[in-house]
Amino acid sequence: MFRKILIANRGEIACRVILSAQAMGVRTVAVYSDADADARHVALADEAVHIGGPRPADSYLKGARIIEAALATGAQAIHPGFGFLSENPDFVDAVTKAGLVFIGPSAEAIRAMGLKDAAKALMEKAGVPVVPGYQGENQETAHLARAAQDIGYPVLIKAVAGGGGKGMRLVEDPKDFAEALASAQGEAATAFGNANVLIEKYIQRPRHIEVQVFGDGTKAVHLFERDCSLQRRHQKVIEEAPAPGMTEEMRAAMGQAAVRAAEAIGYAGAGTVEFIVDGSEGLRTDGFWFMEMNTRLQVEHPVTEAITGVDLVEWQLRVAAGEALPARQEDLSITGHAFEARLYAEDVPAGFLPATGTLHHLAFPEFARIDSGVRQGDTISPWYDPMIAKVVTYGPTRSVALARLEAALAATQVAGSVTNLDFLGALTRHEGFARGEVDTGLIARDYDALTAQPEVPMASVALAALAAVPAAGAGEAGSDAGFTLWAPLSQSVALEHGETLYDCRVARSDKGWDVRVNDTDMEAEWRAGAWWIDGARAQGEALQVGAGISVFGAVTVHFTRPDPLAVEAGAGASAGLVLAPMPGLVKAVFVQAGEHVEKGARLAVLEAMKMEHTLTAGRDGTVEDVLAKAGDQVEAGAALITLADE
Known part of the structure; x- marks a missing residue:
């Protein structure tokens, strides 16, 4: 086993790798940019090396600098995490040439799966079903338009070097093809340095089901499937394992196809074979097709770990160190169900725009697995992916695991940046999703309902008003404790949420406090460790966060305190x-x-x-x-x- 490894990444995946490595007795080296000098992965690692400026091109994409850091610190191997250089075969070659071990597949395997068109041709030879389409070298607009016509609309335009939804466009009408093609090619050229595209038949009721594979360079096994159909803008939102509605026959067929794909390229380490599945008539063995192979550990790997009991990072280190596959196919089985929700700093009402901000308050429930690269007080910067955490829950059944996910999200507290927390909560309560009726179009179909801003409960406004009054706020430790002779018996509080202004007044009463919000009167009393509003226990907790007040509960509401001297702008x-x-x-x-x-x-x-x-x-x-x-x-x-x- 390695004595020391370097993690060529940042954020939650760097933290994830560091924790597993240290549990195995392996020392770790982190790398960091100017923007990440105080990041969590730097604090967790045994050593850390500065590699450049905040732009990825100046730091995390500088392969030569990362290799220098590994050699200088005595690391024997480099773990790439995901993203950045994880699927760059030239980096793998450079690592090997430097006498280091790359903890992942060979450069040849990455190249074989790096271009979608070549990968599809290879999969056809290996007997893996592929989606009907065109993946030729002729990239002229007229030729591609004829190919789309032959395939039959609707079609998907996809960047051959793509991933993560970049360079991908859905075209339902021939008249829109040329504009969509130009847009996809432009985005592909920017993201991947390669403007070439392929054309695929678009499956009308598609599900995105992927299979976790693991190889040793000769043989491979699969660790069953994950359903990643819950997506928006081709980005995964909530993943689960196993896939709802999966039959043993279908699971065996998909697993065998994935293993054939891995063994066809001599795959070593953890990888994911992604399939597009026709979910219009249930899951059928003739209704799934190869999309692509991700030659790295996936973001959603924790759900596979939850249902199999396998630490995939441990497996990666063991196989890279020369051990054989840690298990045979017959040794692997599924127990229970797991979900992963991706918590992002993003502005949902503004169309899921990525957001920045300082996490003035951050708290997670203890009953969920939390994979995160940030802590309270950290800043979400504009330089990197705005993920805050992955919230993972497990249960003996799908319904129990989903109920735990809903509870975990409700117990998650974030203040300092807008997030998609309420959106994730709405998804867990979606009736169709609860029944397992998932496909990649679910969010788009119910977009308005899922992104609707929840009505602010009057009790939440009352909690915020009480938190804004020092005497009442101190009353959480006992109302009398917060009352002094100099404290005013009545105090006005102005609160703002979005474009709504709440004119509040908090006054001392015989039982506790009288709270008026606009024209609504309520009685508040602190007892049994909680606020009670009009005789009902308030479902939430109010905290002063920076210049505002946040109320955390089933609905998270962030209030600001308007400055009466501020000039309208x-x-x-x-x-x-x-x-x-x-x-x-x-x-x-x-x-x-x-x-x-x-x-x-x-x-x-x-x-x-x-x-x-x-x-x-x-x-x-x-x-x-x-x-x-x-x-x-x-x-x-x-x-x-x-x-x-x-």
Whole structure:
């Protein structure tokens, strides 16, 4: 076994690898950028080496610098985590050439699966079913359009070097093909340096089911399937294992196909074979097709670990160190059910825009597995993926595991950045999802209901008002303890949530406190360790966080305290001024001064947090000024385009 390894990654996966390695007695070396100097993975590792600036291209993508760090610290092997250099065969070659061990597959295996078109041809030879489509070298628009017509609409345009939904477009009508192709090729060229695409038949009721495989370079086993169908914008949101509705016959067929895929390329280490499955008539052995193989550990691997009892990182280290496969196929079995929810810093009402911020408050329940790369007080920066944590629950049945996930999300507390926490909670309560009726279109179909902003309970406003009054807030330790002779008997509190202003008044009463919110009167009493509002125990906890107050419960509500001396600045967000919603790179500007545009017209594209965001006109008008050009790096709130007043 290795004495010391270096983890060429950051965030939650670096922490995950460090913890398993240390449990095996293996010392660890972390690498970090300027932005991650105080990050959790740096604190957890036995040693840490600075490798460059905050941009990934200046740090986590600098393979030579990472290899130098491994050699300088005496590490014997490099674990790539996922993302960054994890599927870069040139990096693998460089690691091997330096006399180090790459904890993962060979460069040849990564190259074999690196391009979707070549991978599909290889899988066909190995007897793995593939989706009907075109993956030829001719990339002319007219030729690709004819191929799409032959396949039959709807079709998917996919970047051959793609992943994570980048360079992917759904086309349902031939007249939209050329524009979608140009958009996909542009995004693919930016993300992967390769604009080539392939065309696939689009499955009408698709499910995304993937199989975890593990090989030693010669033989492979599978550790069953995960259902990753719950997606938005081709990004996974909640994953589970095993897949709902899976039959033993189907599981065996998919598992055998995945093993054939792994053995066809001499795969070593952990990998995932992803299948698109036709879920329109239940799961059938003739209704699944190979999509791609991820030649690395996947983000959602914890659900597989939960149902198999296997530590996949431990397996990775053992096989990379020269051991044989730790188990035979007949030794592996499924027990129970598991879910993983991805908690992100993102603005759901704004279309899931990635967000930044300092995590002034962060707390998780003890009964769930939490994989996280951040702690309370850390900052979500614009440089990297805005994941806060993976919340993982397990149960003997799917319904128990899902109930525990709902409870775990309700008990999760985050303040300092907007998050998708309420959205995840809404998914756990979705009736169709609870029945196991999942497919990749579920979120899009029920988008409005799932993203609807929940009504703020009056009791939550009352809790926030009580927390804002020092005497009442101290009363949580006993109301009398917080009352002094100089404390006012009545106090006004202004609270703001979104565009709603709550005018509150908190006054001392015989039983505790009287709380008025606008025109609603309530009685509050602190007893049995909790606030009781109008005789009912309040379902939530209010905390002062920074300049605001957060109420955590089934519905999380963040209130701000409006400054009465603040000057109105509403014009800054008017439809006549287009602002950068986050720090990023201006990829394209589509208009020029003097040009007339209609509401909804594309004005510019901003690239931030690994995704492209299209900025559109909020109203009809004439472009007055263009304040940014393609290639500019802009800060959040920067003015990009102005429309003339009408």
